[in-house]
Amino acid sequence: MPPNHDPSPAWPALDHQHLDELLRTLIDIYSPSGKEEDIQLYLEEVLSGAGLAVQRQEVEEDRYNLVVPLGPREPEFYLVGHVDTVAARDLDEYEAREEDGLIYGLGSADMKGGCAAMVEAFLTLARDLPPARRPPVGLLLVVGEEENGEGSAAFIESCRASPPPWVVIGEPTGLAPNFAHYGYLEAYLLTRGRRTHSSLPELGHNAVESMLRVLLHLGRDPLFDRGSSSIVYSIREMTSSRAGFVVPDHCETWIDLHLPPHTDPAEVEQVLRQRADEANTLIPDLNLELTCNLAAPGYSLELDNPLARRLQEIYRHRQLPWRCDAFRSHSDGNLFHQAGIKPVILGPGALEVAHTSEEHTTLGEVIKAGEIYLDLCLAADDF
Numbered sequence: 001m002p003p004n005h006d007p008s009p010a011w012p013a014l015d016h017q018h019l020d021e022l023l024r025t026l027i028d029i030y031s032p033s034g035k036e037e038d039i040q041l042y043l044e045e046v047l048s049g050a051g052l053a054v055q056r057q058e059v060e061e062d063r064y065n066l067v068v069p070l071g072p073r074e075p076e077f078y079l080v081g082h083v084d085t086v087a088a089r090d091l092d093e094y095e096a097r098e099e100d101g102l103i104y105g106l107g108s109a110d111m112k113g114g115c116a117a118m119v120e121a122f123l124t125l126a127r128d129l130p131p132a133r134r135p136p137v138g139l140l141l142v143v144g145e146e147e148n149g150e151g152s153a154a155f156i157e158s159c160r161a162s163p164p165p166w167v168v169i170g171e172p173t174g175l176a177p178n179f180a181h182y183g184y185l186e187a188y189l190l191t192r193g194r195r196t197h198s199s200l201p202e203l204g205h206n207a208v209e210s211m212l213r214v215l216l217h218l219g220r221d222p223l224f225d226r227g228s229s230s231i232v233y234s235i236r237e238m239t240s241s242r243a244g245f246v247v248p249d250h251c252e253t254w255i256d257l258h259l260p261p262h263t264d265p266a267e268v269e270q271v272l273r274q275r276a277d278e279a280n281t282l283i284p285d286l287n288l289e290l291t292c293n294l295a296a297p298g299y300s301l302e303l304d305n306p307l308a309r310r311l312q313e314i315y316r317h318r319q320l321p322w323r324c325d326a327f328r329s330h331s332d333g334n335l336f337h338q339a340g341i342k343p344v345i346l347g348p349g350a351l352e353v354a355h356t357s358e359e360h361t362t363l364g365e366v367i368k369a370g371e372i373y374l375d376l377c378l379a380a381d382d383f
Contacts, residue, residue, distance in 0.1 A: 012128040012378070014120055014370045020363050022046070023116040026083075027096035027105035033084040036143040037062055040083060043119065043141055050126040059143055059154045067155070068139040070125060075138035076380045077166035077307070079122075079373055080152070080343075081115035082145030082332065086355050093357075102360040109349030113361040114170020115141065117348060117370035124374055135380040138164070145332050148294070152332040156339045166307055166342050166383060168376065171331050172349030172361075175368060177311055179344055180326035181333045182232070183259035183298030185268055188252070189214065189276075192287040195241070195249035204247035208240050210286050211251040217279045218255075223271050231268065232258035232328060258328055261298035269295065296334035300326070301342055306383045307376075311344075314375045320368065327351075346372070 031039040047054045047068055057065040069075055085107035088094040094106035105112075122139050142151030156163070191211045196204030215235065218224060224233040234256045240248040257268060269292045276290045303324065315322045327333065329351055333343035348365040 012124045012374060014124050014367060014374065016363075016367055018123070019116060019120040019367060019370060022120060023103065023108075023113060023363065023366055024096040024105075026112040026116055027103070027108055030088065030091070030094060031083055031085055031107070032087045033144055033147040034063070036084050040064060040066055040141070040143070043083070043115075046119065047122065047139075050123050052122065052126050057154060057158060059151050063143050063151075065143060065151050065155055066139075066141040068122060068141075070122065070138060070377070071134040071136040071380075072132060073136040074162070075164050076136050076383045077168060077376075078138040078140045078164055079118040079377075080140045080142065080167045080169045080332065080336075081111055081118050082142050082151065083112075083115060084143055084146050085110065085112075086146050089357060102362055104358070104360040106359060108361045109172040109351075109359050110354035111170050111172060111347055111349070113349045113366045114172070114347035114369060117366050118170055118373055120370045121373040121377060125377060135377050137377045137380045140167070142332065149332050149335050152335050156335060156341070160339070163339060163341050166344065167336050168344050168346055168373070169331060169333050169336075170347035170369065170373075171327065171329070171333075171345050172347050172351050172354055173325065173327065173345055174350055175320065175346065175348060175365060175372070176323050176325045177308070177344055177346045178325050178327040179303055179308065180261045180300040180324075181298050181331070181337065181343070181345060182261060182326060182328045183263055183265050184294070184296045184330035184334065185257040185259060185265040185292055186294040187255040187257065187269075187272055188291045188293065189255070190289040191251045193247065193249045193251075195243065196247045198245045198247055201247050204249075205285055206247050207251040208248050210283055210288070211238070211253055213283045214276070214279050214286070214288060215253065217282065218272070218275050221271060221275055223268065230260045231263065232256075234258075258330070259298055261300040261326055263298065265295040265297055296330060297338070298326075298334070299337045301344075305342075307342075307344065310376065310379045310382055311372075314372055314379075318368070318371060318375070320372075329354075
């Protein structure tokens, strides 16, 4: 921030019209996990065209992150955005559209709004500051966040010898800085049965019925009671055999468990396995497998740190409400924290509309995010 928080006439300012166009273009480029090349090619062209040094960081064949260091010194922090989205429900209706001041479209909140704001902040710095005066910050645009975070994992591995102290990740938080983050556990359940003609179910064993009984048994545990537990328990998907007019012989279920910051995923997994063992004694002929392949602990950072103090000054200057929260979803923030890099989750949009047919953001909030990112970059020497 300028001395005494008094903006100078030369203080860099975002180009709101360009940011609006950039946001809509990013939404219009279909980029589900695994198919991010088109959007990365576009962003590479935009950033390189502004004179910025854009580095491709290979993740796997035809997939890469974009790494953009700005100043003459090693970055004090990186702005991090993931360019991938979940798959479109309807390929005819994923593009940007505006209704009643809201910008709808796949990824508008998660997180092309955040990516557009970060890119516009960097374009502004490149336009308004000579190279020698540019702050020590970096921009990281990663692939694969919606799957298993392989883009961020590749970046973390590349800088293991000298990691940046901080990252600011533009996930949708409604502009609330999240210095705490929920943990995550993914549970996979498989029940097996015996297939028979559906008119003779008594001769077979229905794997779907067994799965439903297992899920009811799990849901009765106090740890997963939505009314009293702080754990977020969500049955994400259930599938069974599709063989026509028969009793299904298998059923698969995926469960998401979002865990408060100080909850150990291993302890929750132990409870799941205990309940599964009990189900084996309660449900006749149950054949159940339980696997937990993905687990990430949460974290909670102290607010007495230079970045938080500078953010508070920025919010006062910008006349924005200061409210900190814990990010409830899984994100690359978990990976960065495990690697010893302090993550702050802060971006435009609302988490509750992400991955839905009504996903949206507002240009006003994306502009405010860009201004916050810009101010943070200009204050990077204080970190």
